[in-house]
Amino acid sequence: MSAPAVGLHEFSVVSNEPAAEGLMRVVLSAPALARELSAGQFVNVAVPGDASQVLRVPLSFSRADGEAGTVEIVYAVVGDGTRRLAAMAAGETSTAVGPCGNPWPLPAGARRACVVAGGVGITPVVACARMLAGAGVAFDAVVGAQTAGRLWGADVLEGLGAGRVVVTTDDGSAGRAGFTTAALADLLAEGGYDVVYTCGPEVMMAGVARLCREAGVACRVSMERMMGCGFGACNTCNVAMADGTYRSCCKDGPVFDAEEVAW
Structure with missing residues (x-):
């Protein structure tokens, strides 16, 4: 269809x-x-x-x-x-x-996933968690914010059935102090994930992509660009690819395989 x-x-x-x-x-x-x-x-x-x-x-x-x-x-x-x-x-x-744009993909046979959100990247990550819950895929979550006052979504993810929700804040005012990548590294070290989904600041997603590559786990990222038209006509939201080409964030993305992106 x-x-x-x-x-x-x-x-x-x-x-x-x-x-x-x-x-x-x-x-x-x-x-x-x-x-x-x-x-x-x-x-x-x-x-x-x-x-x-x-x-x-x-x-x-x-x-x-x-x-x-x-x-x-x-x-x-x-x-x-x-x-x-x-x-x-x-x-x-x-x-x-x-x-x-294109939606989050659900790899065939996926049994366990991890979602990683930074800042307002929590929005599409919550939608991803709803997709996983609806498909019966177990998932953990890492949610990062600058401070406790800017934190949203951790309770929503818990309500959707996340096995674990690890909260990180830059200033340590909620959860553990530090970055989402450090929390993800700990979870990846335990093993068992088939795929990781992430959205947030690009530097964070680059770190998530690197950790997943090192762990041999598939990673899907939702990129952010200023998308003027939303359907590929204005050519203002290009994303550099690892093969030297450029792709449209709004039409080819916003979700990409992390291995395809030139970080």
Whole structure:
């Protein structure tokens, strides 16, 4: 069966509330879009409020509920577009382009996985965990944030059935002090993983990719670029590949095999 075509979807805001320091959680009512999205894909949202801003905001989602017709997005408020999105109230409407990009793959025969999130990379990682739970694949999780106040998602992963959830913070205010890569190294040393999924700062994902390569474990990464159009037309979101070529983050990604990326 072919994947749903990228389309334009109207949505209304159900709720839009703080999730953590600097993070917001918006729930959109968009029934057709919610039914078509697969974990790892993204949506390109038109945020009203400034007619001079013609580009949409590309956002990963943490949950697409086809039955309820809703899409949950946890996003960082970092620029004009996301600041305007944070100001949208329940009942306000706009449009989103989607489903965009390729989803997280589930390797045949996978029995145990680990998901690794850094910062707002937790959003597509939570969607990945939902996919794993739905497929009956056991998983552990590593969740990193700068500080306890910016932490979101660890309890969600526990609720989805994660075997272990290791929290790391840069300042040690929650979980263990340090980086997600150190926690992942400890888990990989125990063995037993078929695949690792990760999203977060690129330097973190490069470290995760290196650790997985050394451990002989498959690794899938969700890359971040400024994706102006969301479907491969504007050629602004190129990702350098290990073979010397470039691929489009929005059309060929955002999920890539870590071994394909030029870190």
